[in-house]
Amino acid sequence: xxxxxxxxxxxxxxxxxxxxxxxxxxxxxxxxxxxxxxxxxxxxxxxxxxxxxxxxxxxxxxxxxxxxxxxxxxxxxxxxxxxxxxxxxxxxxxxxxxxxxxxxxxxxxxxxxxxxxxxxxxxxxxxxxxxxxxxxxxxxxxxxxxxxxxxxxxxxxxxxxxxxxxxxxxxxxxxxxxxxxxxxxxxxxxxxxxxxxxxxxxxxxxxxxxxxxxxxxxxxx
Amino acid sequence: xxxxxxxxxxxxxxxxxxxxxxxxxxxxxxxxxxxxxxxxxxxxxxxxxxxxxxxxxxxxxxxxxxxxxxxxxxxxxxxxxxxxxxxxxxxxxxxxxxxxxxxxxxxxxxxxxxxxxxxxxxxxxxxxxxxxxxxxxxxxxxxxxxxxxxxxxxxxxxxxxxxxxxxxxxxxxxxxxxxxxxxxxxxxxxxxxxxxxxxxxxxxxxxxxxxxxxxxxxxxx
Numbered sequence: 001x002x003x004x005x006x007x008x009x010x011x012x013x014x015x016x017x018x019x020x021x022x023x024x025x026x027x028x029x030x031x032x033x034x035x036x037x038x039x040x041x042x043x044x045x046x047x048x049x050x051x052x053x054x055x056x057x058x059x060x061x062x063x064x065x066x067x068x069x070x071x072x073x074x075x076x077x078x079x080x081x082x083x084x085x086x087x088x089x090x091x092x093x094x095x096x097x098x099x100x101x102x103x104x105x106x107x108x109x110x111x112x113x114x115x116x117x118x119x120x121x122x123x124x125x126x127x128x129x130x131x132x133x134x135x136x137x138x139x140x141x142x143x144x145x146x147x148x149x150x151x152x153x154x155x156x157x158x159x160x161x162x163x164x165x166x167x168x169x170x171x172x173x174x175x176x177x178x179x180x181x182x183x184x185x186x187x188x189x190x191x192x193x194x195x196x197x198x199x200x201x202x203x204x205x206x207x208x209x210x211x212x213x214x215x216x217x218x219x220x221x
Numbered sequence: 222x223x224x225x226x227x228x229x230x231x232x233x234x235x236x237x238x239x240x241x242x243x244x245x246x247x248x249x250x251x252x253x254x255x256x257x258x259x260x261x262x263x264x265x266x267x268x269x270x271x272x273x274x275x276x277x278x279x280x281x282x283x284x285x286x287x288x289x290x291x292x293x294x295x296x297x298x299x300x301x302x303x304x305x306x307x308x309x310x311x312x313x314x315x316x317x318x319x320x321x322x323x324x325x326x327x328x329x330x331x332x333x334x335x336x337x338x339x340x341x342x343x344x345x346x347x348x349x350x351x352x353x354x355x356x357x358x359x360x361x362x363x364x365x366x367x368x369x370x371x372x373x374x375x376x377x378x379x380x381x382x383x384x385x386x387x388x389x390x391x392x393x394x395x396x397x398x399x400x401x402x403x404x405x406x407x408x409x410x411x412x413x414x415x416x417x418x419x420x421x422x423x424x425x426x427x428x429x430x431x432x433x434x435x436x437x438x439x440x441x442x
Contacts, residue, residue: 110331110334112223112338113331113334113335113337113338114334116337116338117333117337117338120337141378142378142398142401143377143401144374144404145374145378146324146371146374146402149370149371149373149374150370150371151337151369152370153366153367154363154367155372157362157363157366177363180363180364181363181367184367184405191247
């Protein structure tokens with residue numbers, strides 16, 4: 001068994017105390033005492049009591065950026081899905097800690113606000129990359145924002161189901177949710193594309209629109 | 222000219238002081254002194270200094286709920302657009318106050334977190350109504366969530382452009398943004414519907430998929 005790092009010991013001690021005494025009533029001194037380290041060690045690892053609670057968003061955002069930076073418009077949907085999966089896998093890897101954090105942030109409004117605001121950072125990173133792939137024009141700014149919001153929404157939907165104990169198949173659910181979500185944003189754009197998406201709204205019969213459809217698909221009339 | 226209410230006087234005094242001295246350095250006593258009212262009056266109007274900053278989310282959410290409650294699945298898209306427009310119009314009506322709040326919340330992290338978390342409340346209300354219209358099944362939970370997120374994202378996109386001074390046509394931009402956004406979620410559902418949306422992904426020729434398409438449309442093979 002691997003020996004827990006100082007950060008892990010402090011986190012474990014903090015969450016145990018939050019459970020026993022409540023978040024507000026627990027001090028940094030309580031945490032360091034329980035973990036058997038000094039205050040200096042605590043403040044080398046975390047800026048504040050609040051910091052102990054949250055995942056290392058900066059490290060996660062960097063991992064996401066690395067995955068997205070290797071992509072182009074042609075592979076955008078795969079990159080977006082995999083970058084989102086990196087974040088999900090981090091939470092799943094935390095196991096009980098992620099679930100304890102979820103219970104805690106639900107019960108302390110300021111922590112809940114910060115947790116929610118944190119997810120916006122992920123949305124912003126997705127939006128930046130997606131908007132770049134779309135050419136960074138003002139005409140695609142809203143589309144990029146909508147796609148980023150959809151990805152984060154689908155990710156959070158599955159994550160929340162797992163945190164609440166509503167699923168023990170989060171990875172499978174993630175794949176399905178992402179596929180459904182990204183299909184709304186799929187555009188035929190490369191030779192590797194498995195086909196074309198055809199979408200139209202009509203009150204006419206199929207035969208009436210067929211010649212136009214054939215033209216679109218480049219088929220003989 | 223209408224005489225400002227006590228709430229408006231307190232809000233005006235608070236924002237003026239936040240601008241002059243900064244948010245942290247301003248106390249409730251400073252605000253009541255500037256507004257020429259007592260502490261009791263302040264705490265009858267607001268629970269805390271922080272409360273002065275934010276719009277009356279509860280009143281706005283209630284207005285939204287009233288608009289949405291009058292709708293059914295048939296008129297869902299119109300109801301959603303109009304409920305979102307209610308919120309936009311409230312901010313536009315605030316004018317300079319909304320812009321001062323925006324500058325302030327950008328500069329104080331805890332206020333920014335709370336502002337962001339506040340928008341999630343709107344998303345939740347949209348999701349509840351949309352999910353009800355979709356039949357409240359587990360199979361439509363993600364779709365409802367995605368649509369609610371899209372509506373709030375489009376609304377915030379236009380609102381933010383106006384708050385930043387990037388547009389002086391927020392109402393027109395809102396109509397366009399909402400139309401683009403909701404088109405992704407349009408489903409044929411009523412006699413008033415202007416037609417059907419057909420969407421498919423295929424690598425096959427049109428003739429290959431035609432029999433299946435005819436079946437779907439209820440046309441003779």
